[in-house]
Amino acid sequence: MKPWGAQSEVGKIEKIMVKRAEDAYGSQEVLDSCWRDLGYTERVNYSKAMDEYDAFLSVIKSHVPEVFCLPSQEGTGPDSMYARDSCMVTDKGYVLFxxxxPQRRTEATEAGRLFDSIGLPRLGAIEGEGTMEAGDMAWLDESTLAVGISYRTNPEGVRQLRDLAAGNFEVLDYPIPHWNGPEECLHLMSFISPVDHKAAVVYSRQMPVTFRQELLHRGYNLIEVPDQEYDTMACNVLALEPGLVLMIEGNPITKGRLQEAGMEVLEFPGTEICWKGGGGPTCLTRPLLRK
Structure with a gap:
């Protein structure tokens, strides 16, 4: 089996990178000083967040053989707990974003140090005028990556990624809606989470028409999130392996629809670590190897 590579959103996770809440948050005082500037919806309760993260990490460790934890690092803040966004891991090596x-610009360097220390090869980086966040991308299959052009990911970033991807995978790009503007993060994965090779949880009201049509053309079963569960992040679902998914507690309609589609559903509490900061289980993880 290959040692690294995660050109999939649904293959069984064998290796993963996370950053523990305590190492991202630092303290209640740190959270109190910056949650508004970071755009969080409410003040995060540090003690409750620690309990929630422990529950989340317990599920991850029970299903993933190797878990690598980013250390506490000066210059990074609470957002660094959302370990997915600063990088990607392809079959050819890692790419830093x-x-x-702006508050997250130092996170990629932190991820790169960890990757170098564990022997993961480097493919390249998005640099200069290019911007990119991994919340704006989803693998449709092992050779096709969908990327959203948003307030966080720009055309120059996509151009650079295409250069890095040459001969390895195809990049399809789609415009992300304005929605509530640049102050509220809307990523491509705000409205889609693949949960099996041909199935995805979606919030179609936000989807670019051409992207939705591409999924249907590929034979995807689209499991719709109801309006009342969008704000509680029912669309943010992590596939631990095909048909085994992890989602935030409090979304019973979407959970039921996943189960009706044949999925096994695990849950964890995410009021503090997910809802307030805008990042669910996919955001909290960076798979390094999917089988």
Whole structure:
């Protein structure tokens, strides 16, 4: 089996990178000083967040053989807990991103240090005028990557990624709606989470028509999130393996629809670590190897 590579959103996760809440948040005082500037919806309760993250990490460790934890790092903040966004891991090596949110620009360097220390090869980086965040991308299959052009990921970033992807995978790009504007993060994965090779949880009201048509053309079963569960992040679902998914508690309609589609559903509490900061289980994880 290959040692690294995650050109899939649904293959069984064998290796993963996370950053524990305690190492991202630092303390209640740190959270109190910056949650408004970061665009969080409410003040995060540090103690409750620790309990929630422990529950989340317990599920991850029970299903993933190797878990790598990013250390506490000066210069990164609470957003660094959302370990997915600063990088990607292809079959050819890792790519570091120049993130569109200014407060997160140092996170890619932190991820690169960890990757180098564990022997993961480097493919390249998005640099200069290019911006990119991994929340704006989803693998449709092992050779096709969908990327959203948003307030966080720009056309120059996509151009650079296409250069890096040459001969390895195809990049399809789609415009992301304005929605509530640049102050509220809307990524491509705000409205889609693949949960099996031909199935995805979606919020179609936000989807570019051409993207939705591409999924249907590929034979995807689209499991719709109801309006009342969009704000509670029912669309953010992590596939631990095909048909086994992890989602935030409090979304019973979407959970039921996943189960009706044949999925096994695991849950964790995410009021503090997910809802307030705008990042669910996919955001909290960076798979390094999917089988």
């Amino acid at each position: 120049n993130m569109g949110k």
